Amino acid sequence: MSYEIISNTGSRSFPDGDTFLDNAQAGADVAIYLGGASGEDASRKAVLIELDLECLGEHTGENKGDEGSNCVGFARYRNGNDDPSQLIELVRQPKTNEEAIATAVEVLENAGFDVVVCSDQKGRIIDRLVRPKYNAALRFLDEGLATADDMDLTCRLGLGYPVGPVERVIRGDLARHHDISVNLFYETGAAGYAPARRAVVAKRRSAE
Amino acid sequence: MTKNIQTVAVCGAGGTMGAGIAIVAARAGYTTIAYDMQEDALQHSYEQTEAFFNKSVERGKMSELERDAALANLSSTTSLEGLAKADLIIEAIFESLDVKRDLFGKLDKICPDHTIFASNTSTLSITEIASGLGRQDKVVGIHFCLPAQLMKLIEMSPGENTSEETFQKAWAWAEEAGQTPVKTQDKPGFILNALLVPFNNDVIRAIEAGVAEPADIDKAIKSGLGYRMGPCELLDLIGLDTQIRLCEAFYPITLDPRASAPPLLRRMVAAGKLGRKSGCGFYDYHQDAMFGG
Numbered sequence: 001m002s003y004e005i006i007s008n009t010g011s012r013s014f015p016d017g018d019t020f021l022d023n024a025q026a027g028a029d030v031a032i033y034l035g036g037a038s039g040e041d042a043s044r045k046a047v048l049i050e051l052d053l054e055c056l057g058e059h060t061g062e063n064k065g066d067e068g069s070n071c072v073g074f075a076r077y078r079n080g081n082d083d084p085s086q087l088i089e090l091v092r093q094p095k096t097n098e099e100a101i102a103t104a105v106e107v108l109e110n111a112g113f114d115v116v117v118c119s120d121q122k123g124r125i126i127d128r129l130v131r132p133k134y135n136a137a138l139r140f141l142d143e144g145l146a147t148a149d150d151m152d153l154t155c156r157l158g159l160g161y162p163v164g165p166v167e168r169v170i171r172g173d174l175a176r177h178h179d180i181s182v183n184l185f186y187e188t189g190a191a192g193y194a195p196a197r198r199a200v201v202a203k204r205r206s207a208e
Numbered sequence: 209m210t211k212n213i214q215t216v217a218v219c220g221a222g223g224t225m226g227a228g229i230a231i232v233a234a235r236a237g238y239t240t241i242a243y244d245m246q247e248d249a250l251q252h253s254y255e256q257t258e259a260f261f262n263k264s265v266e267r268g269k270m271s272e273l274e275r276d277a278a279l280a281n282l283s284s285t286t287s288l289e290g291l292a293k294a295d296l297i298i299e300a301i302f303e304s305l306d307v308k309r310d311l312f313g314k315l316d317k318i319c320p321d322h323t324i325f326a327s328n329t330s331t332l333s334i335t336e337i338a339s340g341l342g343r344q345d346k347v348v349g350i351h352f353c354l355p356a357q358l359m360k361l362i363e364m365s366p367g368e369n370t371s372e373e374t375f376q377k378a379w380a381w382a383e384e385a386g387q388t389p390v391k392t393q394d395k396p397g398f399i400l401n402a403l404l405v406p407f408n409n410d411v412i413r414a415i416e417a418g419v420a421e422p423a424d425i426d427k428a429i430k431s432g433l434g435y436r437m438g439p440c441e442l443l444d445l446i447g448l449d450t451q452i453r454l455c456e457a458f459y460p461i462t463l464d465p466r467a468s469a470p471p472l473l474r475r476m477v478a479a480g481k482l483g484r485k486s487g488c489g490f491y492d493y494h495q496d497a498m499f500g501g
Contacts, residue, residue: 077432087432114431116424125420125428129439132466133407146399150390154399157361157388158353160436165403168433192406192466 001107002028003048007037013050013076013084020111030107040071046100046107047071053183056091056120068095072104076113077126080172080180088113089124122187123180131181132192134169139196141166174202212322213381217241217294219311220301221284222249225328228356229298231257234281235270235357236385242284243291250284257282260357292318296381298350300328303457308337316342324374326350330401331457334367334394344369348378351398352387360388363398396461397454405454406466409473411439415490416472422490440490444483448476 005024011034014020024032029045038049038059047070049059056073073091076084088108092101101117108115118125141148152164169177178199185193195203216233220226222244230253234240244250261275270278291297297319299311312325319325325347327337338347349365362382366375382389392398397405415422426438443451455469476482476489483489 077428079433085432087428089428114427116420116428116431118420118424118428119418121417121419125414125425126432128414128419129407129410129425129429130433132410133403136403136406140399140402144393145395145402146390146392150392151399151403153388154361154363154390154392155403158359158363158400159404162434190465192410 001030001103001110003030003032003107004028005034006031006039007033007035009035009037011035011050012052012078013074013088015084018084023111030103038071040069042070044070046097046103048104048107049073051075051091051124053122053180055122056093060093062093065094068093068097070097070100072096072100073120074104074108075124078172079168080176082172086112086114087126088115089126090115090117091120091124092117093120123184127180128184130165131177131184132190134165134177135181135192135194135196135199137165138169138198142197169199174199175206178203213238213295213324213377215239215241215294215296216381217243217291217297219243219291219297219299220328222246222253223300225352225354225356226300227253227257228354228358229300229328229352230282231260231278231357232352232385232387233298234278235261235274237277238281238385240281240283241291241294242282243286243288244284245286247286250286254282254284288314288318291315292320294319294323296324296326296378298326298328300352303329303331303453305332305336308332309340312337312341312347322346324348324378326378328352331397331454333396334365335369338367338369345371346374348374349394349398350378350382351400353400360386361400362387362389363392363400364389365392365394365398367394396458401454401458405451405458406464408439408443408451409455409466409468409470411443412470412473415440416470444489444491444493447483447485448473448489449482452477 002025004026031041031044032048033039034050041047049071051073060071075089077087077089078084090104105115137151148166152167155161155164178195181193181195216238218226218230221230221242230240230242242250261278264270265272265275308327327334327349328351330351334349338344347367348370351363353359353361364379379389411425422440426440429435429438452469452473455467458467480486481488484493487493
């Protein structure tokens, strides 16, 4: 299954030089919009729209839960500003065309990615789940529960994590963690997404 | 060997955690007394311990001589009076403040003044366990991970009244027993469960909110973060009823909404979907099919 890159205004999923960009073919059955651009094309088997912090519905519009077309959202998971992982989160709407989803899965798996499907909710899967944990770890650090190294060591030895939560969130950039958390907090109102003090400090310093 | 700690007693040694802790102590060369109220449970644990050491010899992780020495270090008793000579007592009994206090209260009258009482609690306050005891300065938290005989990590917590000397002795014992201790404050869940229990609840709430199927969540977490096991697989392994118990231990203390048991978790437990132990949880272990799939 081939794909065409319709618009690329700077992608977080596929930075310049990524082989995925090199293998695109004009006129293919699948259209891909990168870097915040979007469009509709009913003649394609699937239209893939890259997402950052936003929902797919912001590109397609929504209709009382009946929204859905051949447009599929996606994001290649990055731990903040870390390099992209091999995971791609595909985003569907309630009435998204099943063939479009299957086509998107096929295109991305053929390119060597691990693909999961989720609904059009803020944070998709991973950020929705890990950002509260990172905020908790940062708060624990402030409250003196344990040192950052001991928290990370505990998670590595006790849970088999390759990297502890403090090391990971700092590596991904605390200012970016702040932005993701604020975005989720605005949508959900859940206290776990309120950015931890250290993330707020990092964000303010990055803006100076 | 740590000065003054030569004899270690493990209460609840008829259980999985207690038996594992006894292995750690005996393997490290300490005279180890396994205590449980049930004789048959102690016998079962001893047989499993023997099998574990035999396997260790087969795999070249210990010599036959070391195995024999470790087994010789082990004895068992169903009498609390049998723990009178212990320098360190580690309890791994039922996770109840009253039950643990009652045990330590009885031991307080039996053991000499220098004996350190350690609790393997994963959720309760060390200070509250020690409260009312005559030796609050000699009570410390030593939380092992399952399976204790294989996992190196120990979370060690001093209570409000634990003396520095007690904590350092217990710390030194943990290191000499081949473990890797980390120090945490005496707060609910210490580090591990304080991070894990709410995270697992968030996963369950995401499933309930229709964000993704369990298999997709597990795949995302393993691929995107490199975790060895997905959270749904882990929940099925530890048991969904256990997750509820952890929530019920944390939430009343912390009032953290993330620590409260999600409705889906309660429904699954009510439906008998406890995880691997019941053959069905987020995954069906009879047909290898996915819950809700």
